[in-house]
Amino acid sequence: MNQTDILSMTLPELKTLLEEMGEKPYRASQIYDWLHKKQAASWDEITTLSKALRGKLAEQTCLHAPEIRSLQVSAIDGTRKYLFRMHDGNYVESVWMSYHHGNSVCISSQVGCRMGCTFCASTIGGLTRNLTAGEMLSQIYAITRDTGERVSNVVVMGTGEPLDNYDSLVRFLRMLSDENGLNISERNITVSTCGLVPGILRLKDEHLMINLALSLHAPNDELRRRIMPIARKYSLSEIIPALKTYYKANSRRLTFEYSLIRDTNDTDECAAQIASLLRGMNCLVNLIPVNPVTETGYRETTPAGVQAFKKKLEKHGIHVTIRRELGRDIDGACGQLRKRCTETD
Numbered sequence: 375m376n377q378t379d380i381l382s383m384t385l386p387e388l389k390t391l392l393e394e395m396g397e398k399p400y401r402a403s404q405i406y407d408w409l410h411k412k413q414a415a416s417w418d419e420i421t422t423l424s425k426a427l428r429g430k431l432a433e434q435t436c437l438h439a440p441e442i443r444s445l446q447v448s449a450i451d452g453t454r455k456y457l458f459r460m461h462d463g464n465y466v467e468s469v470w471m472s473y474h475h476g477n478s479v480c481i482s483s484q485v486g487c488r489m490g491c492t493f494c495a496s497t498i499g500g501l502t503r504n505l506t507a508g509e510m511l512s513q514i515y516a517i518t519r520d521t522g523e524r525v526s527n528v529v530v531m532g533t534g535e536p537l538d539n540y541d542s543l544v545r546f547l548r549m550l551s552d553e554n555g556l557n558i559s560e561r562n563i564t565v566s567t568c569g570l571v572p573g574i575l576r577l578k579d580e581h582l583m584i585n586l587a588l589s590l591h592a593p594n595d596e597l598r599r600r601i602m603p604i605a606r607k608y609s610l611s612e613i614i615p616a617l618k619t620y621y622k623a624n625s626r627r628l629t630f631e632y633s634l635i636r637d638t639n640d641t642d643e644c645a646a647q648i649a650s651l652l653r654g655m656n657c658l659v660n661l662i663p664v665n666p667v668t669e670t671g672y673r674e675t676t677p678a679g680v681q682a683f684k685k686k687l688e689k690h691g692i693h694v695t696i697r698r699e700l701g702r703d704i705d706g707a708c709g710q711l712r713k714r715c716t717e718t719d
């Protein structure tokens with residue numbers, strides 16, 4: 375049985391498939407529109423296609439909509455955390471957030487993660503598998519169907535390291551911004567990485583106008599290696615120049631994510647080191663008090679400590695925001711997403 379994942383196919387690929395099936399090429403646009411604009415979840419919904427063609431497509435391809443297995447809605451801010459069951463029984467989580475500028479969805483790029491950051495829940499249990507481009511899209515589609523509201527921003531900041539699933543990520547980004555699909559502006563898409571240098575350099579050559587965020591979390595390699603194992607492979611002296619070339623290629627302001635861990639990376643010395651590391655770069659530092667994850671034992675910097683750290687960076691001329699933490703009461707915040715592999719069917 376051919377298992378072509380139809381949601382991962384681009385429009386030109388779909389045209390070729392339909393041609394091979396002896397169908398008229400316009401059918402491909404029609405199907406693409408149903409799948410990516412109208413976000414049909416099953417062949418039955420695609421009523422403008424003959425039953426015969428739907429049958430043929432169902433035989434040759436697979437169309438899987440993730441199933442919502444649980445939905446938690448934050449009583450504080452309306453953030454919605456979805457637990458999806460994928461067709462093979464794996465689970466992924468995605469988060470929907472409403473801001474005044476529009477709705478944003480945070481998607482997962484892998485089932486689990488193998489980067490091993492010591493403060494992050496998503497990495498517990500390691501990597502199970504990569505998600506396909508279609509599976510990344512389908513998280514957004516399922517949420518749109520559920521909320522009935524348009525998504526305007528997408529962040530690839532859920533479970534997984536997006537650059538560790540490079541080909542599917544780029545396919546996903548192109549399809550997400552395709553005018554024949556959801557047509558989300560590249561400028562409204564952000565990919566966050568823990569710093570895989572070859573991936574950053576490859577991404578620069580894709581000439582996508584997306585925003586890149588680096589999970590920095592420590593301003594020197596010694597500390598970074600302690601909290602992020604990937605830092606043993608790529609040092610800041612490689613990562614920062616790679617980001618600078620990325621900036622040169624697409625002029626998108628870089629974001630540095632910095633989760634403040636009390637008495638670990640929130641010292642005056644760290645602030646000074648961040649300032650010298652980022653000197654001269656057009657960037658934004660996003661501070662976020664580390665979110666508690668039962669297994670980690672890290673404590674967050676106090677609100678006063680966060681403000682003081684922000685001030686220190688600003689003194690050095692660095693743009694700083696303190697991230698508004700959405701969905702904290704439902705474990706929807708950064709680093710709190712995890713796969714639920716204990717659920718039985």
Ligand code: SAH
Nearest residue numbers: 494531535566567568589633664665708709
């Ligand atoms: N692998 C990518 C994508 C994950 S994004 C990356 O590392 O960027 C999730 C963001 O939340 C990253 O910046 C990550 O470092 C951060 N994060 C993880 N655990 C956290 C926690 N417990 N508290 C706050 N931020 C956390």
